[in-house]
Amino acid sequence: MARLVPATPGVVPDGLPEKSARFIYRLLWGFAHIFSILALAAAWETLARSGTFTPFQLPALSAVLERIWSDAIYGDLWINTALTLYRALVAFAICAVLGVLIGMAMSRNVIANWFFDPIVSVGFPMPKIAFLPVVILWLGVYDVSKITIIVIDAIFPVIAATVIAIQGVERELIWSARNMGAKNRELLYQIILPAASPQIMTGLQVALPLSLIVAVVAEMLMGGYGLGGAMITASRFANSTSVFAGILEIAVVGYVLVKVMSLIRRRLLIWHQEANAPSTA
Amino acid sequence: MKPFLIRYLPLLLLAIAWEVVARLELVSTTALPPLSDVVYAGIAMIKDGELINNGASSLYRAGAGLGLSILIGGTVGIAMAWWKPVNVVAAPLVEIFYPLPKSALIPVTVIWLGFGDGSKILLIFLGCMLPVTIGAFNGARSSEQALVWSARSMGASRLRMLWDVVVPSAMPELLNGIRTALALSFILLVSSELIVAQKGFGHLIGSLGANGSYDAMYAVVLTVAFLGFAADRLYLLITKRTLAWRD
Numbered sequence: 124m125a126r127l128v129p130a131t132p133g134v135v136p137d138g139l140p141e142k143s144a145r146f147i148y149r150l151l152w153g154f155a156h157i158f159s160i161l162a163l164a165a166a167w168e169t170l171a172r173s174g175t176f177t178p179f180q181l182p183a184l185s186a187v188l189e190r191i192w193s194d195a196i197y198g199d200l201w202i203n204t205a206l207t208l209y210r211a212l213v214a215f216a217i218c219a220v221l222g223v224l225i226g227m228a229m230s231r232n233v234i235a236n237w238f239f240d241p242i243v244s245v246g247f248p249m250p251k252i253a254f255l256p257v258v259i260l261w262l263g264v265y266d267v268s269k270i271t272i273i274v275i276d277a278i279f280p281v282i283a284a285t286v287i288a289i290q291g292v293e294r295e296l297i298w299s300a301r302n303m304g305a306k307n308r309e310l311l312y313q314i315i316l317p318a319a320s321p322q323i324m325t326g327l328q329v330a331l332p333l334s335l336i337v338a339v340v341a342e343m344l345m346g347g348y349g350l351g352g353a354m355i356t357a358s359r360f361a362n363s364t365s366v367f368a369g370i371l372e373i374a375v376v377g378y379v380l381v382k383v384m385s386l387i388r389r390r391l392l393i394w395h396q397e398a399n400a401p402s403t404a
Numbered sequence: 405m406k407p408f409l410i411r412y413l414p415l416l417l418l419a420i421a422w423e424v425v426a427r428l429e430l431v432s433t434t435a436l437p438p439l440s441d442v443v444y445a446g447i448a449m450i451k452d453g454e455l456i457n458n459g460a461s462s463l464y465r466a467g468a469g470l471g472l473s474i475l476i477g478g479t480v481g482i483a484m485a486w487w488k489p490v491n492v493v494a495a496p497l498v499e500i501f502y503p504l505p506k507s508a509l510i511p512v513t514v515i516w517l518g519f520g521d522g523s524k525i526l527l528i529f530l531g532c533m534l535p536v537t538i539g540a541f542n543g544a545r546s547s548e549q550a551l552v553w554s555a556r557s558m559g560a561s562r563l564r565m566l567w568d569v570v571v572p573s574a575m576p577e578l579l580n581g582i583r584t585a586l587a588l589s590f591i592l593l594v595s596s597e598l599i600v601a602q603k604g605f606g607h608l609i610g611s612l613g614a615n616g617s618y619d620a621m622y623a624v625v626l627t628v629a630f631l632g633f634a635a636d637r638l639y640l641l642i643t644k645r646t647l648a649w650r651d
Contacts, residue, residue, distance in 0.1 A: 160500060223585065256598070256621060332503055339507045339508055363515050378503045
């Protein structure tokens with residue numbers, strides 16, 4: 124509506140200075156934003172070169188970047204990243220589908236709720252990673268066991284978020300839909316799920332980084348290919364440059380996943396009022 | 405008592421199903437020893453002190469790491485909300501490190517501090533600090549401007565305002581962040597001990613599994629899982645009491 128009001132002359136005498144001031148401000152802000160990251164990188168490099176630490180304790184950033192570059196040329200980087208991503212994302216997809224289904228069942232069916240409620244409320248705060256040796260015992264050391272332990276860990280936030288989201292749907296929405304003759308099925312797909320979707324998305328946004336954390340731990344424990352496996356092999360051979368390279372690689376993968384997820388959230392929830400609200404993510 | 409029993413009946417049913425399936429040997433008993441055997445193995449390990457000793461060193465690591473992260477993470481978060489320059493420097497770092505899967509730091513903490521307590525405490529501290537920082541930051545940032553103004557008009561000094569207005573209003577979100585950190589501390593503790601350790605729950609699970617004493621391994625796994633659950637419930641109980649002034 125504000126656009127329809129004619130601009131009052133005199134408030135902004137000339138568009139140009141204000142525009143360029145804003146540009147400079149944004150430039151400065153952007154610089155401040157990357158300044159501390161650059162400072163950290165510079166501090167790392169000088170600290171490593173100063174000889175305070177041995178190259179084993181802290182290899183220079185440049186050496187680590189070189190290692191990543193050579194890993195990329197030889198192709199190891201892509202294989203390991205692809206395998207880790209494959210495990211984490213397949214497990215995440217299972218969590219998303221199964222978690223939302225269980226959550227929906229719990230909020231619509233008394234028996235499902237009776238059965239799953241204590242399991243979720245006891246299982247959610249448990250450190251489920253402790254079951255990793257049990258899962259290995261049952262399913263071996265290949266992808267199936269890795270994906271299983273990730274699902275066990277990451278499904279709880281999705282179930283909990285779905286249950287809370289569906290409980291929180293405004294009664295008025297449901298009443299009016301009923302009043303207009305919506306059947307149960309329509310009510311679920313057209314009213315309840317869309318209205319609950321922001322909170323379900325939040326649950327998924329918790330589950331995704333969790334999947335990656337558990338994927339890395341599982342790979343570290345079982346060895347083999349994958350970013351975590353490569354890191355633990357490197358640390359067994361006291362190859363600390365590769366260990367630090369692994370951290371940077373995993374950090375980039377994690378950062379990209381989180382960013383993509385919040386982008387998807389904005390896209391999917393563009394109809395929701397939260398899309399207009401300023402976000403911190 | 406009765407609603408409690410009905411509520412947790414499914415867990416009891418699962419336990420009975422476990423016992424029956426294992427006793428009838430529907431699955432191999434190495435993969436799933438009967439629950440009663442697991443309980444006996446657990447009691448035996450409590451008696452000879454194995455479980456208690458390893459458990460004490462695990463809890464010490466988790467407690468020290470979590471304590472440090474609450475102290476430092478909380479301070480950094482409130483400072484970020486209160487002083488603009490701190491925010492300018494720290495916010496990009498928080499944003500970069502927050503999505504880093506903290507388990508990736510396990511080998512590095514070992515390179516720095518070796519196989520003992522130090523590396524686990526460092527890992528738990530680093531992993532748990534950011535959720536606390538973000539909780540404190542969000543809480544302190546959203547402290548009501550009207551409260552800050554009235555404190556100032558009543559002549560409170562900046563430090564006094566920080567302590568009397570900003571910190572209490574940051575409390576709910578800060579406590580929420582600490583709850584996330586509590587769960588994370590158990591995850592990091594167990595995974596780092598499973599991968600490299602000489603004592604602790606994770607080490608015990610790994611060595612018992614390698615020896616083939618699966619009933620004892622199950623006992624330790626269930627103990628850790630229960631401790632994580634109990635810690636969370638205890639924390640909720642304490643915070644509910646702490647935040648009683650809000651309603």
